[in-house]
Amino acid sequence: MTSTALVPEPLPSWRRYFGFSTDAKVIGIQYIVVAFFFFLIAGLLAMIIRGELLTPASDLVDRTVYNGLYTMHGTIMLFLFTFPVLNGLNNLLIPPMIGAPDMAFPRLNAVAFWMVPVFGFLLIASFFVPSGPATSGWWSYPPVSLQNPLGQLINGEFLWVLAVALSGISSILGAVNFVTTILRMRAPGMGFFRMPVFCWTALAAQTLQLIGLPALTGGAVMLLMDLTLGTSFYRPEGGGDPVLYQHFFWFYSHPAVYVIILPVFGIFSELFPVYSRKPLFGYVYVAVASFIIVGLGLVVWVHHIFPSVAQWMRNLFMVTTMLIAVPTGVKVFAWLGTMWRGKIKLTTPMLFCIGGLINFVFAGITGVMLATVPVDIHVSNTYFVVGHFHYVIYGAAVMGIFAAIYHWFPKFTGRMPYEGLGKLHFVLTFLGANLNFLPMHPLGLMGMPRRVSSYDPEFAFWNVLASLGAFLLGVSIIPFLLNMISSWVRGPRANHNPWNAIGLEWLLPSPPPEDNFGDHVPTVISRPYGYGKDEPLVEHQAEIERALTLAEATR
Amino acid sequence: MSSSSPLRRPGSFSLIALALWIGLMVAISIWMAGQAQHWLPVQASNAAPLVDGLFRFETGVGSFVFLGVVSVVAWTLLVHRAEKYDESDAEPIEGNTRLEVIWTVIPLVLVMAIAWYAIQVNTKLGVLGPMEHIHPRNAQEELGGYLGDRLPAEQVEVIARQWSWEFRYPGRNVSSTELHLELDRPVTFRLVSEDVLHGFYIPAFRLKQDVIPGRAINFNLTPTRVGRFRLRDSQFSGTWFAANQADVVVESADDHASWLKQGAAAPLQSGLSPAVGEYADRQARGPAGWPTVVPAPPPQVNVPGSNSLPHDA
């Protein structure tokens, strides 16, 4: 069977990205761009928060404003940046990586995306209603979240719950799509143990979404009913139980952190081999560990609410939480093993991966500290926790996302990103993140609670350092934005495999045609990451490569 | 078809260098563990040494792990970098089953050991004061203290509100907004909330308990150091959450007895509640933010105390 010449398309018009499209590659870019739009908004809120926290007194904004700021910072960062950007990466990467033309349900895919600007609008609109936005944290614990001083029906909390519910529906629709696609649309010859790790971790993460989100939705529906209809699911005076909400909330929101980090594990697992020129160490273990994390991830949620629950629950969930360190460690060691005796290339994506790995190990250590109940009783709800999760989210996950964007940018835009700006972005990010989030640990140990709009003077020193780090992080986004826009508009044209990487997506033109391989899906004949083995990944690989190179030469 | 790495036998020089490096990492980790104590407030309860010991241990172990990972990364960046124009691949090492087993089993043993240690500490903390005498609070229950089946500790009722802390000494007819405790004497708190969730957190004691409306929670501890410490609300409770702080004064038995005696004789007056003052200022200045829940009036107590004196932790 000869492969047809996979002719590189002319670069698509920018107009495609503003309309309703069912092409996963367009939807993927739409998700990512919209996500970064909200990232900038939530980041701006963070700048104001850190501005307030430069001094002990509440002297920059009113306390109600501060509470709205920190609530919306967290809410927007999670529901309007992190989950959408990861869904964007899923859309871009999964179909080509498995040789599929698109997602299983393209129209559903588009619907799931277009819900994002809708609930994004609701959340931003909540700043402008008379009652102001939700101000009870991104957890929205009752009873405080049910206090509605103005008594109006359309209040910030109402919009918040609505937005979170819509986000949940959008995510569930996405999850159904991603899981079906991975289970049913892989290329011939691609059994599960020939599937790239990114698809393994995507499958794991989306399974968690399917199991966990409905619990959050259920809890949120009851919250909305309490808020709007006067029921008493969570109101003690009506016989309700505020802690019940906490269980519903965290039953989802703990797995949610694995939904965030698993794809990043996938990204690291994809990138370390490329930039070490070496196979992923222990591919099978890394793949299987993803699902061990899924299983354990569903039975640890109580560690978020140790101070609210009885003693027997604390010991049980401490043990389950500690166990998660093991499959996670297997992955970290696998990446180290991949780098060991490799031929390391310190490109921008690799720098972000290495920085992300180091930050992640640090976060893992503070995570083990938080898992042990006696220490957690002291530091829960303090800045120690804020430091921990920002290390994971910004220090590891966001860095992994940047790594992915730089790495796959050529494939999906057809242009190369500028290395110099990329490296600058990395340095500013790594320094900024560590300066911002490391001081939070001593603050928490000293007893500074989280979510405070003012603090005792002895906390000033570390807060000033943290704020400086935050401002540095704010600045760090500038080279990134410049790079993305400038490279996409006039960066050098990319060929089909600028990194000399092994994977189905690299056997497509840059950018790929709308239906990827179309009817000519190559048959996979070996395991992924075959660096140094001089074996083709697919049948007729040499011909495919020749055709691509020829088409590029005659461009 | 996977090739397992043929681990090259390192030379004796490398082994000695490695041993020295590991020794250095161990030394640094032990030093870090010692430093960890400085990051914590003074120890003012009998729970604190237990918690701190666990934290120091975790810091030591964590430092070693972190240094180990960073060492490996640094080594690969130093020694395993690709040559400038070398586009070729490295050795196709796909894995090593023995290594996988080692780095699964050792972390498993390690985390289970830490968990076991933590359970011991947790149990001891429980013996000092089980935090699980949670029972529903109904309207008929008198505000007067719940004796429970505990030691004859001092009984203090703690009422959390938006945004103040009120302390009542039921047998002694004293109420205050500054918590006074007797050195080395166990105390049983009865924690109640009049409105929303609050967090009863005293960093110097290393103890925290969420206060849940609709329930009365028994909470026990023993202060072990004289001084003035901060009590901070640790569970977000609304607009003036950050200002919902009170002072905890640990004093000798004599001082405590005389404080109680004087307090019982003092007339009721408005206790401390920074939120009330701030709210009044805010109203006077005109709207500066979004609508807020109105602060509860300051509790009427015998001894308002102070929350602006210097505190030890």
Added chain:
Amino acid sequence: MTTTPMPPANPPAAHGSGHHASHNLTGFIIFLCSESVIFLAFFSGYAILRRSALNWLPPGVEGLEWRMPLINTIVLVSSSLTMVAAEHFKAKEKLWLFRAFWLLTMAMGAYFLYGQAVEWGGLNFGLTSGTFGATFYLLTGFHGLHVATGVLLMGLMLGKSFLPGNYNGGEEGVKATSLFWHFVDVIWIILFVLLYVWRN
């Protein structure tokens, strides 16, 4: 390749040759599994609130009348059987018998909804009658919403059964709807036990 489109999944865009089978049923099953978790969340919320309540029943309420709901239950469970019969006839290509039993299933579903409405109308407690009222209406209401959706889906399938060539590409729509209906049934059985059978 024709597929029977049905909410909420969508048929894949035609990619020219369409040599890959439609994945609608897979997607729908995955969606159903996820949907069951929200019911699980409501069930566990109900159980926890009930177990920890000091006074579960609101003042003036003696308990739930169970006879009418039992009849409704029998009707609903039987409707699953009539649905199986309908599918059986469809497999034998006896389309008119299929439609007859399908319609019968719809009617039984509609009767269940009617019975639920009658029950609601006759109750002496409301949504805000403590956690008892809140959980009761939440559980039965959310389930009723699913019954209504099921009846609608069945109507859609019934209509489509008259289109010529409707089943050329498979009968995923019918399969999915029947799966949904059985799911709704099982949920009801659990609900019935939790609400009406469980005595303190």
